Amino acid sequence: MTRTSISIVILVGVVFCGLLLSGDSAGPSAKAQANQSVQAEDLYKDSRVLVEVFVVEVKLSALYDLGVSPIGQKPNSVSVENILKCLRNDDWAQVTAGAKLALGQQQRGSTKATETTYVQRETPVPAGRGRAGAVSRSFESYSIGKSFDAQVAIRPDSRIFVAFTFSQNTVDKAALESGAPPATITRDFSGSVCLEAGKPSIVGAMQNEQMAAFLIISADIGCK
Numbered sequence: 001m002t003r004t005s006i007s008i009v010i011l012v013g014v015v016f017c018g019l020l021l022s023g024d025s026a027g028p029s030a031k032a033q034a035n036q037s038v039q040a041e042d043l044y045k046d047s048r049v050l051v052e053v054f055v056v057e058v059k060l061s062a063l064y065d066l067g068v069s070p071i072g073q074k075p076n077s078v079s080v081e082n083i084l085k086c087l088r089n090d091d092w093a094q095v096t097a098g099a100k101l102a103l104g105q106q107q108r109g110s111t112k113a114t115e116t117t118y119v120q121r122e123t124p125v126p127a128g129r130g131r132a133g134a135v136s137r138s139f140e141s142y143s144i145g146k147s148f149d150a151q152v153a154i155r156p157d158s159r160i161f162v163a164f165t166f167s168q169n170t171v172d173k174a175a176l177e178s179g180a181p182p183a184t185i186t187r188d189f190s191g192s193v194c195l196e197a198g199k200p201s202i203v204g205a206m207q208n209e210q211m212a213a214f215l216i217i218s219a220d221i222g223c224k
Contacts, residue, residue: 043154043156044105044154044221045105046105047104047105047154047221047222048102048103048104048221048222049102049103049104049105049152049154049160049219049220049221049222050100050101050102050219050220050222051100051101051102051103051150051152051162051164051217051218051219052098052099052100052217052218052219053098053099053100053148053150053164053166053215053216053217054095054097054098054215054216054217055095055096055097055098055166055168055187055213055214055215055216056083056086056087056093056094056095056096056213056214056216057093057094057096057211057212057213058083058086058092058093058211058212058213058214059086059091059092059093059210059211060207060209060210060211060212061210062086062089062092062093063078063082063086063212066082066085066086068082078202078205078212078214079202080200080201080202080216083202083214083216096168096170096213097146097168097170099111099113099146099147099148099166101148101150103150103151103152105152105153105154106151106152106153107151107152108149108150108151109149109150109151110147110148110149110150111147111148112145112146112147112148113145113146113147114143114144114145115143115144115145116141116142116143116144117141117142117143117144117171118139118140118141118142119139119140119141119142119182120137120138120139121137121138121139121140122135122136122137123135123136123137123138124136142171142182142184143169144169144170144171145168145169146166146167146168146169147165147166147167148164148165148166149164149165149166150162150163150164150165151163151164152219154221155194158197158221159194159195159196159197160194160195160196160197160219160221161192161193161194161195162192162193162194162195162217162219163191163192164189164190164191164192164193164203164217165188165189165190166187166188166189166190166204166215167186167187167188167189168185168186168187168188169184169185169186169187170184170185171183171184171185172184172185187206187213187215189203189204189215191203191204193217195217195218195219197219197220197221198218198219198220199218200216200217200218201216201217201218202214202215202216203215203216203217
């Protein structure tokens with residue numbers, strides 16, 4: 001055998017051994033990664049997620065008193081802590097709607113509530129059609145309700161992904177009590193967010209000249 005042939009045989013042997021060694025080292029690593037993936041996937045398969053959503057109406061003047069920027073400029077943008085401070089005073093803020101869902105890993109659920117409110121109206125009877133001072137009574141109906149739809153997924157890092165849709169239909173209660181035709185309010189929110197377990201987050205807001213309505217979502221992990 002010539003010197004050139006011997007060199008080729010040695011080179012092929014070195015390459016072959018290198019392939020064997022790399023295969024041995026890659027094999028266990030890939031298997032370990034697969035096992036880790038399975039463990040992460042199974043870690044929360046028997047867990048339950050409690051998702052809560054709240055609508056909080058806050059007077060803008062109360063937020064201004066706390067130093068909150070009206071256009072969300074950092075570091076003075078509104079926070080959950082600001083809203084909690086406002087809720088300590090009934091004249092500053094109030095929770096106007098709420099809903100809860102308990103869902104398993106990778107599950108979707110929904111809840112809905114509707115209510116019909118009737119308002120009595122009194123109309124004077126025209127002269128000549130009844131006794132003096134007579135009134136005609138009638139009732140107007142207003143539909144009030146809310147619906148909440150959510151899907152959850154617990155990530156390997158224990159953060160909770162929530163895809164949600166929330167709708168609220170209500171009327172101005174102050175107007176109802178005064179007898180004036182009430183203004184109807186409809187709010188629709190939808191989106192997705194990744195939450196830390198047990199930590200509420202603002203996921204939507206609407207406001208007019210005097211009031212802001214915040215949608216706050218919280219999710220926590222428990223066992224089934």
